[in-house]
Amino acid sequence: MSSVNEKIAGKIRSIASSLLESGEVAAFLGYTTGSLPGMMQPYVARDAKEAENLSWSSFCVINLANYLPALLKSFEPPRRPNEPPPEGPLPKVGVVATGCWSRNMVVQIQENQIDRNRVVIVGISSRGMVDRRKVQRFVGNREILSMEEQANFLVVKGKDFEEKINRWDVVRDNCKTCTHPDPVIYDELVGGLSGKRDIPDRFRQVDEIEALDIEERWKWFQEEISSCIRCYACRNVCPLCYCPTCFVDDSRPQWVGKSIDRVDTALFHILRAYHCAGRCTDCGSCESVCPMGIRMRLFTKKLQKDVLELYGFEPGLDVETPLPLSTYKVDDPEDFIITNIKKGDKK
Amino acid sequence: MAMDNEIKMNPYLPYPAVIDDIIVETEDGNLKTFRLVLEDEKDRENWNHTPGQFAMLSIAGKGEIPIGIASSPTEKGSLLFTVNRAGVVTTALHKMNKGDPIGVRGPLGNGFPVDSELRGKNIVIIAGGFAFTTLRATLIYMLEHRDRYGKITVIYGARTPGMLLYKEELKAWQSRGDLDVHITVDREAPGWDGLVGFVPTIAGQVRPSPENAAALICGPPIMIKFTMPPLEEAGWKDSQVYLSLENRMKCGIGICGHCNVGPVYVCKDGPVFTREEVQKLPVEF
């Protein structure tokens, strides 16, 4: 582990263990080292001893905000769906948050998924997380047996090779175009802040696809999702996806077919992306977890670009600015409702 | 030639049947009994089931749903299914009419051991709400073979008089000399001069003797939970109590994985288990 990460991990452990020891939080949500090279596992420490298992590296690719609502709920006394929460303070949960994770927590606060008073946020400025697939490609898809992280390099070893890789070369696409690596809300800070980054061509990947003509774009989309196995890892890892019953699972009415069909798969991905419009922070978890290597992040990135252009809005930067697509204003343009069907035109 | 044979052996293929009659059972209209007749005479002749078994009712275009068989195998020629309107398939079924085609796949599951363990025993039937269906089948079967069983006690309750199933039959049973029948409703109701109180309470009052006896209990989990203490107090053992479990099912033949409770499949190893067996399993039903 690089000394940078070791320092961060040490701080996380000490903050978590004192929060747990003092009883300030009932659990602390962070990461522990995984069983494979380049894998980290989301981890819940429930006492100071378990806090010793917390760790940090460039492979923390899953947005921990995703776990927060359920984890908080697990500490509430059981109640029926429509029953109000009990009176009085409920147990708190500590959580590690980088820029995008904290922005998702802001969205969760705005959408009443978490209570700010019940989370103790330990902020960390992100250096960008590494894309395992890029590392894999870098070594010609040979099997990696160990991955050691140094300050700016990864040392990757296999049975008959050793490669030193510039860390930034294998950082995820979303992290490379990230403008807000710093946590936007936090109660404690680990390490320094790095400030807002200026990325002039942050939508380059989207621009490239937009430049294609319509058939080619459709073909690109179809090819991108062709290997989808409908495991819903992208949906389940997303902190924005919290509907009790997702539209793809609904049976009354059934919107989407259940087996593998091109139209159904396309519908799933398009709707999933649209549901994230104006809320997605481009944390990249969906893409990182996809077992089939589908770059579904580009769908939400396109919508992120549109929302920025249409509303001048970036989600999750502060709790006060309302989300544009769930806010009604009297002067909202409504021309999308008007159809061209004349009376008597109905079939 | 071999094809025809294979079709018959396909365990997913329902027997074609028609709806012969529909009886609205309850005042809210949510429970209807469907009398089904298998179309093929051979299928009718070959059909045989044990009380407590279920079948998949199949509506092409809507799907299948597991429903307990409410008729006794002694009631030849047709099959009864009392169906609560809850999901996609049962809602579609409730909209169907006399003469409409339907499919029946079964019989499935094990059923109550009416011809083995239960023979020669005093029988206590305890049911709540619309879970009475397969116990009706059992009771009819036992009455048909009355000499094979000792004393038969029936304790059956519903929320209101209008929510009781098989009202005409209940009356007939109450007037029989060889049956001890206790029908109850949860609360006082106009025109009701029978018992009032929850099933567990009545079971405690009736206090059936456990001696050479077996209890068959079907009802909502909460009813079963509260019926057990008065029985235990009267000296009943878990091995004497038979329960019928329900879980989401799809294949009905122990493959698809939906209905497992730990290592057992409700559809194939059940739905009938003794309480002793259930106590050894995870509470996943």
Add this chain to the structure above:
Amino acid sequence: MKPLVVEKAQAEKWLEELCRVFDVFCPVKVKGDLYQWGRLGKKGLPRIPEGVPKTSIKTFFFPQPEVLFEFGARPGLKDAFRLKEPVCEKRPRLLFGVRPCDARSVVLNSMPYEEDPYFQKNRDETTIVGFLCKDGCSTCFCTWTGGSPLGMEGMDLAVVELEDGALFLEPITEKGLGLLEFDFFREPTEEEEVFVKGLREKVNKDAEETSSRLRSKGLMDLYNAPFWQEVSDACINCGTCTFLCPTCYCFDIQDETLRGKGRRIRYWDSCMFPLFTQHASGHNPRGDKLKRVRNRFMHKLKYFPDRFGPVSCVGCGRCVRDCPVNIDIRQVLARMLEV
């Protein structure tokens, strides 16, 4: 049955002959490191990658979806809504380059599917040419689950790649023997026999057989073990593990109708999904994530062995490699063995 050898050049011709009779499938490179099962390309002998392809061969026996029945869905027409088995004339299939773990998965899945006419028909119509493993991946653990890198269970013909690219062929079933009814083959040399024998001897035979140990453990002791909380904490309840797993075989059945035509299909389902067990009333016996995660492992490592003998896992390592949150079945197994 006696082994034969086919030289590399002859092997290509042999495969061409097989393509006349069979639809031949093999691991095909889709993108990057992604190998999936696909139709054999035009010419030449396919390179069979070390380890297993991303997707398993269960799709050939348990297709996603399988059409159980078809029916006309226009009310009023003759035979409307009457279920009929689909009639389709398919060429027999040959899977070329199946690794021992995947071949064994077919045998394991056959146990619960013994009475399933669709699975068994697919099995009858499929011939498996297995490639034994000289080298595994770090995520392989077949020897923990009762398999072996040189295991031939489930194969019709077992292949060992020799140093010079020739193939050492051992027929196992009549189907496998049928594949050798050409004159492309010669008897193996003594050296070749020694080479294959040497590989067999290298396999770790002391590997622990876990299924009997798991069977001997108390059901509720395992069920109530405290470690499930930690295992489930990270889980996001996606279907990656179940859908990539060669021995996850749960399904759902549904009717679909479109433009007057209907079909009853069965498609892959996952016990990780909350709706898997949800009753129409809304009650859910496995409503918690922990219960679902536990069910998947308990089914594979306790319920299945209690019922059928072996564990329902072949140690292919797909779930280990692709679980988004790194839940490692090897660690779960180790913890279950400690109970």
